[in-house]
Amino acid sequence: MSRTKSPFRNELHQVDFCVVGGGMAGLCAAVAAARHGARVALMQDRPVLGGNASSEVRMWVCGAHGRNLRETGLVEELMLENNYRNPDQVFSLWDSILYEQARFEPNLVLLLNCSCNAARMKGRRIASITGWQTTTQKWHTVEAPLFADCSGDSVLAPLTGADFRVGREARAEFGEDIEPEQADRFTMGMSCLIQMRESDRPQPFIPPAWANVYRSPADLPNRAMTIGGSGNFWWLELGGEQDSIHDTEEIRDELLKAAFGVWDYLKNRVNDPAAANWALDWVGFLPGKRESRRYLGAHIMTQNDVRAEGRFEDLVAYGGWSMDDHHPGGLRWPGVPTIFHPAPSPYGIPYRSLYSRNVPNLFFAGRNISVTHAALSSTRVMATCAVIGQAVGTAAALATREKCLPADLAGAGVRELQQTLLDDDCYLPWLRRDIPALAQRAALAAAAGDPAALRNGVDRPVGETGNDFVCALGGGWVEYRLPAPAAVDATRLVFDSNLNRNGTSCHHNILSSYPLKAPANGMPGTLVRAFRIEARTAEGGWHTVVRVTDNRRRLVKLPLDITTDALRLIPEALWDAAATEARLFAWDIA
DSSP, rough: OOOOSSSSSEEEEEEEEEEEEBBBBHHHHHHHHHHHHHOEEEEOOOSSSSSGGGGGTTOOOOOOOSOOOOOTTHHHHHHHHHHOOTOOOOOOHHHHHHHHHHTTTTTTTETTTEEEEEEEETTTTTEEEEEEETTTEEEEEEEEEEEEEEESSOTTHHHHHHOOOEBBOOOOHHHTTSSSSOOBBOOEEEOOEEEEEEEEOOOOOOOOOOOOOOOGGSSSSTTOOOSSSSSOOOOOOOTOOOOOOOTTHHHHHHHHHHHHHHIIIIISOOOOOTTTTTTEEEEEEEOOOOSSEEESSSBBBBBHHHTTOOOOOOEEEEESOOOEETTTTTOOSSOEEEEEEHHHHHHHHEGGSBBBSSSSTTTETTTSSSSSHHHHHHHHHHHHHHHHHHHHHHHHHEEEEEEEOGGGGGGGHHHHHHHHHTTTOOTTOOOOOOOHHHHHSEEEESSOOOOOOOOOSEEEEEESSSEEEEEEEOOEEEEEEEEEEEEEEEEEEEOOOOTTTTTSSSSSOOOEEETTOOOOOOOTEEEESEEEEEEEOOOOOOEEEEEEESSOSSEEEEEEEEEEEEEEEEEEEESTTTOOEEEEEEEOOO
């Protein structure tokens, strides 16, 4: 039998770090690594980025509960840009912001519509992966010293032999009281979400013939079915008692029957005049998954680690969502669809749970990290996944620089990783950011008040003090005074983006119901919009070295490249035009 040459091209990419999966974790991992100097390839099997947060699924980005615990770093950068450019909360515009973040990042090659389906091993290490790109009918092979699986489903696990688990552990294995007596392969299910929109005229709905028929609340007990409310129908869930990967198409079919059936019930079987002008605006044909394969790393984080606040020496991320354990039966379960088991907020997540215990050059980030089912029920939410992803990408950049493997950073390298993350505005509970030597040796003064908090290494209002300095607009200033003229290469500032906007645990509050005249979701009024930095001249005067008039970031890093003996920061305006004072959390010079 003769063999013919494949008519399809194979494009080769040689990089330092390859990320598989472009959800919030994968996107943040790829961008963080690229910004820290690594050459990166990001392979995503969908046409858009964001995973469950994308227009294909439309789940909210949720994170840690509690005041001032909103996740920052890259995820906050994305959210603020979305507030600025997408005030009417359109999902396609959100997609474009995520796309832009990856597509135009130097050092990053973006491979969309490319499904990873092969890996070549060299000993126990991954040498390359290959994916098929449906749009170009082309194979893409990526060679790299380091890889990260952020695919959620852990697609590299069966391709590489990396150790993983599926399902719920037995209660006795780790002493987890929320686990079942016997281990099983049940998982949390997946959901097909729906969105609704209010019109100025009646909107009839004719259900498809194949939709489920629900005649009364008794057909779906314990499910909150209302039109125009704030819920997003997350309980339209199935699949936990099936194979959450291989049975996805069948599960999707059943979810669509349920989704259209629920809308039929709300529109046509409930005598609610308020429903008349509401239309079904969108139905998710791609299920949003909560759980499938979980990698096994150097440490398996458990329910008990979560409840003990995760005070690991190698913590590089944090969570704070409840242990939100959905029943595997989903809609087939008549009881409450989930149990919110208490969890502290925040709790630390260790670096040792983010790399494989048997494939030495494999990281992972997202809902597939090394945790038990019980711990996953908290760590799986997307804001938590995003900060885990940023930690993995930053670690990969450090490992690239040091030409080492993930486990090699687990000693002294973790401190540098932690400090790099803190410098990038990633909050790490109980840790303080190191202040640059130049800022430490300068005197810090202000027109009024004590600005000492600006260099205490805690860049948000947590703990016993606010960790902030309030500076009046229209005459207020804060100043670094050096003992002698010195070269100042850069400056770093952290402003107040209101970490409690949209509530205290939901970042991306794009709507599931769009009422007429819905309020816009604009920039937080507390954020500094305009500011300038002045340097003192040799003659004793002041001149402006940088001025920003349309700031949209909480963390601002700027090059300066000047020599001076004094620098002065002058906030000029907030996004709330009526504001009279600005709140600052950090100002560094280096």
